[in-house]
Amino acid sequence: MALSFCGSDDGVNAYSVDKGVLNNGCFVDALNLVPHVFLLFITFPILFIGWGSQSSKVQIHHNTWLHFPGHNLRWILTFSLLFVHVCEFAEGIVSNKMMGTDHLHLYMPAFMGFVAATTSVVYYHNIETSNFPKLLLVLFIYWVLAFITKSIKLWKYAEFKVGPQHLRFCITALLVLLYGLLMAVEINVIRVRKYVFFTNPQKVKPPEDLQDLGVRFLQPFVNLLSKATYWWMNPLIIGAHRRPIELKKIGKLPIAMRALTNYLRLKDAYEDQRVKDPNRAPSIWRSMYRAFGRPILLSSTFRYLADLLGFAGPLCISGIVKRHCEKLNNHSFPFRETTLLLQNTSVLAVLLFLALILQRTFLQASYYVTIETGINLRGALLAMIYNKILRLSTSNMSMGEMTLGQINNLVAIETNQLMWFLFLCPNLWAMPVQIVMGVILLYYLLGWSALVGASVIVLLAPIQYLIATKLADTQKSTLEHSTDRLKKTTEILKGIKLLKLYAWENIFCDSVEETRGKELTSLKTFAFYTSMSIFMNAAIPIAAVLATFVMHHFINGTGPKPSAAFAALALFHILVTPLFLLSTVVRFAVKAVVSVQKLGEFLQSDEIGDDSWRNGDMSVTLEAGKKHLGVTKAINRKQPMRYKMDNYEQPTRRQMRPTETEDVAVKVSNGFFTWGSNLSTLSDINIRIPTGQLTMIVGQVGCGKSSLLLAMLGEMQTIDGRVYWSNKSNPKIQKHKNRYSVAYAAQKSWLLNATVEDNITFGSPFSKQRYKAVIDACSLQPDIDLLPFGDQTEIGERGINLSGGQRQRICVARALYQNTNIVFLDDPFSALDIHLSDHLMQEGILKFLQDDKRTVVLVTHKLQYLIHADWIIAMKDGSILREGTLKDIQTHDVELYDHWKTLMNRQDQELEKDIQQDSQTTLERKTLRRAFYSRETKNQIDDEDEEEEEEEEEDDNLSMTTNRRSKIPWKMCWCYLSSGGFFMVFLMVSSKLLKHSVIVAIDYWLALWTSSKTNQSHDSYYLPVFIILCAAGITLCLITSLTVEFLGLSAATNLHHNLLNKIIHAPIRFFDITPLGQILNRFSADTNIIDQHIPPTLESLTRSTLLCLSAIGVISSITPIFLIALVPLAIAFYFIQKYFRVASKDLQDLDDSTQLPLLCHFSETAEGLTTIRAFRHEARFRQRMLELTDTNNTAYLFLSAANRWLEVRTDYLGAVIVLTAAGASIWSLRYDLPSVGLVGLGLTYALTVTNYLNWVVRNLADLEVQMSAVKKVNSFLSTESENYEGSMDTSQVPENWPHNGEIKIQDLCVRYDPMLKPVLKHVNAYIKPSQKVGICGRTGSGKSSLSLAFFNMVDIFEGKIIIDGIDICKLPLQTLRSRLSIILQDPVLFSGSIRFNLDPERTCTDDRLWEALEIAQLKNMVKALPGGLDAVVTEGGENFSVGQRQLFCLARAFVRKSSILIMDEATASIDMATENILQKVVMTAFADRTVVTIAHRVHTILTADLVIVMKRGNILEYDKPETLLEQEDGMFASFVKADM
Secondary structure, X not given: OOOOOOXXXXXXXXXXXXXXXXXXXXXXXXXHHHHHHHHHHHHHHHHHHOHHHOOOOOOXXXXXXXXXXXXXXXXXXXXXXXXXXHHHHHHHHHHHHHOOOOOHHHOHHHHHHHHHHHHHHHHHHHHHHHOOHHHHHHHHHHHHHHHHHHHHHHHHHHHOOOOOOEHHHHHHHHHHHHHHHHHHHHHHHHHHHOOXXXXXXXXXXXXXXXXXXXXXXXXXXXXHHHHHHOHHHHHHHHHOOOOOOOHHHHOEOOHHHOHHHHHHHHHHHHHHHHHHOOOOOOOHHHHHHHHHHHHHHHHHHHHHHHHHHHOHHHHHHHHHHHHHHOOOOOOOOOOOEHHHHOOOHHHHHHHHHHHHHXXXXXXXXXXXXXXXXXXXXXXXXXXXXXXXXXXXXXXXXHOOOOOHHHHHHHHHHHHHHHHHHHHHHHHHHHHHHHHHHHHHHHHHHHOHHHHHHHHHHHHHHHHHHHHHHHHHHHXXXXXXXXXXXXXXXXXHHHOHHHHHHOXXXXXXXXXXXHHHHHHHHHHHHHHHHHHHHHHHHHHHHHHHHHHHHHHXXXXXXXXXXXXXXXXXXXXXXXXXXXXXXXXXXXXXXXXXXXXXXXXXXXXXXXXXXXXXXXXXXXXXXXXXXXXXXXXXXXXXXXXXXXXXXXXOOOHHHHHHOOOHHHOEEEEEEEEEEEOOOOOEEEEEEEEEEEOOOEEEEEOOOOOOHHHHHHHHOOOOEEEEEEEEEOOOOOHHHHOOOOOOOEEEEOOOOOOOXXXXXXXXXXXXXXXXXXXXXXXXXXXXXXXXXXXXXXXXXXXXXXXXXXXXXXXXXXXXXXXXXXXXXXXXXXXXXXXXXXXXXXXXXXXXXXXXXXXXXOEEEEEXXXXXXXXXXXXXXXEEOOEEEEEEOHHHHHHHOHHHHHHHHHHHHHHHHOOOOOOOOOOHHHHHHHHHHHHHHHHHHHOOOOOOOOOHXXXXXXXXXXXXXXXXXXXXXXXXXXXXXXXXXXXXXHXXXXXXXXXXXXXXXXXXXXXXXXXXXXXXXXXXXXXXXXXXXXHHHHHHHHHHHHHHHHHHHHHHHHHHHHHHHHHHOOOXXXXXXXXXXXXXXXXXXXXXXXXXXXXXXXXXXXXHHHHHHHHHHHHHHHOOOHHHHHHHHHHHHHHHHHHHHHHHHHHHHHHHHHHHHHHHHHHHHHHOHHHHHHHOOHHHHXXXXXXXXXXXXXXXHHHHHHHHHHHHHHHHHHHHHHHHHHHHHHHHHHOOOOOHHHHHHHHHHXXXXXXXXXXXXXXXXXXXXXXXXXXXHHHHOOOOOOOOOOOOOHHHOOOOOOOOOOEEEEEEEEEOOOOOOEEEEEEEEEEOOOOEEEEEEOOOOOHHHHHHHOOOOOEEEEEEEEEOOEEHHHOOHHHHHHHOEEEOOOXXXXXXXXXXXXXXOOOOOHHHHHHHHHHOOOHHHXXXXXXXXXXXXXXXXXXXXXXXXXXXXXXXXXXXXOOEEEEEOOOOOOOHHHHHHHHHHXXXXXXXXXXXXXXXXXXXXXXXXXXXXXXXXEEEEEEOHHHHHHOOOOHHHHHHHHHO
């Protein structure tokens, strides 16, 4: 009987029990089988019957609720138990080999124990998730039985003098300990949950997060195994293949990770310090440590464990190679000694495998914990910054102490830097330990020569740090240049129409190219330093190995032993990583210190004065926030109901206040206010605003009207005096309205990135009637009808860009819609034309607001409205000139009244009934219409997310989509590489391949050298070759790192150059169709990716791929049997990377797309601070910020969890590769196939694979995301350019053309795009030299199109325009446009000097510029500025008022002395007095030139020589104004009548 349980050795009766039953070893072993069998018999039926289906009373969504006490401890103990069982089994098998026959009892119980332990944990997990604690009794019985049987065995061993020097004794002792502990855990569960032996079991409820179906991030709630391997992510990542991951799929954050929770933690820590030591500024570092210190310590512990386990690899390799050199001698004694086990190669291979698995698991756990903490910290910091922004004093913002840019930097850069610092900070203390350990081990393996190698590494580390700091500096300068370039590009794109009309695009294009040149220079340095850093990283291990082995040769006279050599090689690879990272970590630490400093300064900066009336206290809102979303929903449902009760139509409100007319809503007494510098902007203010009446504030530009409103709102710093707000507000409104909410429409319109409706309702409940009334009052309906989705269209930065007037009307509508007692309107008419402002005044202010008896304060320039005012405040130079009703002023201050009267007469002349309101508004509507009309024809070519291929194939079945989504964009890669130049590509590929071959050659040579058992003479043959190979390797490292970086640089240069030229020379149509934001994105985000991110990704990808391939090649060539195992591994790897790339791309997109709204929300808040605070909507905005932060953090958490998912899997694959490589080499060594040195080589290479596998996939995924930038840029490179050439040569055009200014228009037909209908149909006209021509007509009659046709800006497809005998279509565009001049309706100024704005080509003398400024009534103002003509103009000319800007544009046209001037309603935003002077000047200064005026107010062209009336693209009337007026039924006559 060969396989008997107790063995059948000759002469021994294994079954005899003469010496007592328990003294028979075989019986004791059999006894040990009993508990295991018992467990299997009981649990299998329970598991299989599937009682789980009638699951517990507690219904929860996720089956991950872990609530038995001691949960994690139990998992750890079970894993240890499994490991010990494996050891016992191995020991049994080895002992069994020593016996004559098979002794099953040596290893059978161990095997059964292993199965039982596995079953116990599966069983436990099922019971826990389905909440059936009574069934745990089975496990309790099992632990007790197992504990008893093992104890008997241990006791017998002790009796027979088998002690700790024997392995079997140690294993049994460990098992007894583990069973005992597990028993204790089980007793503890009974003690706490009282599910048995007690009358009242404890009731438990699942945590709030698990009851909430929205929480999808389960990492904190799953069991240990799933936590370590991210198993719970599988459905998400594999599901991403079928349909993209959306925000809904990733759900909400668990409560502990929400920004609010963390903000409260951080704030408490911060405020505590303030309480303890009020004089010192609280330290952010300390508060961060107090709030987030513990998880960082946990992560560091994991990190230390992982690092120590990492050294097992080299030691096991050295052990395996050593054992292969000496064969083992036999023992017949059945009990093995402990030390001998470690000499068995197979045991070492398994140990190596387990160590790798554990090391990787710990490492990923450490990463995960730090990332989660980092994200929590970021959420807390963002909330902290936001709350600070809401309390910032306005003067801080406007006086430029805190610019928007700085705030955006805090949000976008500083918080992220701190987050990254947290990610990397465990490295700060883990790395030194790792380095010290590594050096000690090296010394142990190789003696003194190892220290030489280590010192090479350590000495080169400071150089790496130097390079890292240099990199940071160049990155800073690159950033400065690129911001500069972006600013210039933005200006160009905003003023593109003007640039084209003036033929200045090349001048501006060159200035961008110049900045780009500077940026490229710093990018070159950046590329150089990056490649140096990559080079150091690759070359240091080679140099270290070279130094070590050469030294070893000289000290010991021979080459090292193979076991030591390859262990050392592996150690050097381990050591390089921390040293390389250390420089990065130190750099981040330095950055973090700076960031904390900036944050500290920001948090200490001035806050707004808390006036008694603004008592919206912060604590209240936070309490509300704490109660989570459930509460808010409930409120929202009820609110509209309450609103309907007092709909504004009900008359009840009006009878409330017969007596209150004399009430004062706001009173300022003796006020001196300042904007922060101690000079008072407003002095000696004593005013009162009567309740429920219309108060108007008038005065010249810059006399402090807007400041007065802000002073009343408490935004200015009060030097002296008080602002009183009356407390008697209407009790009816009182109930559900914030008491001191003021509806305020600022002068500079401020919109949210939201739909039109959201912008108007602004958080108030929606009431249809009220909304409709407001929209009508602001005449927004026609504009809304033009928008693609009506009032559900997104507007704002990311949405559709509206024009000034439209934005202003939306802001006014918001103020009207809000249900507040007091409404402040700051110059709401500034951007509106007369017709609209009349409508707004009548319908909105007089009817809508006054009907509601709301108190209105209106700042305005339109004096003709003074007759409507109940109360007038006239200001001058920061103080009050007069206060009273119009009657008072008429009687008391005759002079002022007369001054007003003259101005008003001027306004009355054009009492703008203006049927023909073809004013600014209609023009704005026209551009909108044009943009959308064309957008439909273009049909969203740039819908970037739509992959082109998707449209080609209709049959969109599942497999197709999955295929497409996992495809790598090879086409784009090729496009990118080819724009880098073919020579560079060739250089890169060839040097990469060479480098990797040389590196393999070095290691191979080392293997040959160490394996050769030779004397001194042979060494002298191996050594020189070794040195030469190393030198070659180092040189090639340098070449490859340089080629990749410079390939990327040349690609970036070419792509940007082509993009800029294409876009600047694109026809004006392109800019009507394409949103500005989209074009800017190409220049900002996408260019940045191409410049800085693609090259390192490409480098890293090629390097890690080649390393993995060379490693697999080496292993296969040494032990070909490894190839068989490679097939399943390759398949597994393929699927892992395929699934991961798709999911990663989606999550990355989610992260990016959720980051934008967050940043926008911050900058929006900072811009609209005054409005938000006037409305008292801080709490709502804060809530929104918390939601946005949480959404972004969820996406980021999932992205990092997905990265962990991938890394755990690739690391385990790597560990399996190591195991198979070791197994294959042990197996082939039995047959003495390869030399021992080569085995070492193979194992060392297998170890490197584990490090690089996940980088291959990560880089692939990154590259895929980054290539989309190339794709987007590429899509713009296919746009058509304007035809700049013309059929005539520049030399054929006379120098002074057009000298007369005679214009013939013959049968002209014009359209905006070949796809669209013509806008001018067969127009004929003749304009004599120096004639003054007026063109008028209703909206859309083609007036502006005609003006554009003169410049060949539109598609002239029939007919021609002949100017002074030359057909303009034949001229080169540059020539044509530079010889005519035009004044556009919306004024455009560029940042730079005044001189640059008037004459960017630098061709005119100063006298000519001054003359032009004099004509434009600006001479005195410019003289007063510091620097005169060289005075600074800020971006968009923000430092001048709109009127002044318009005058500058006039001056610009006068500077260019062309004989034809076209004025496209150029006097829209200029006050009456100035416009009068202008009209006269134009007539005199341009007496000898042809002037074509496009009129929106007919009276401006009554003095013209010729009037053209247009309708629907045709000329309707064409004659002198006098003759036209005689035709009573003519159109012109009707216009003028309406205008009188």
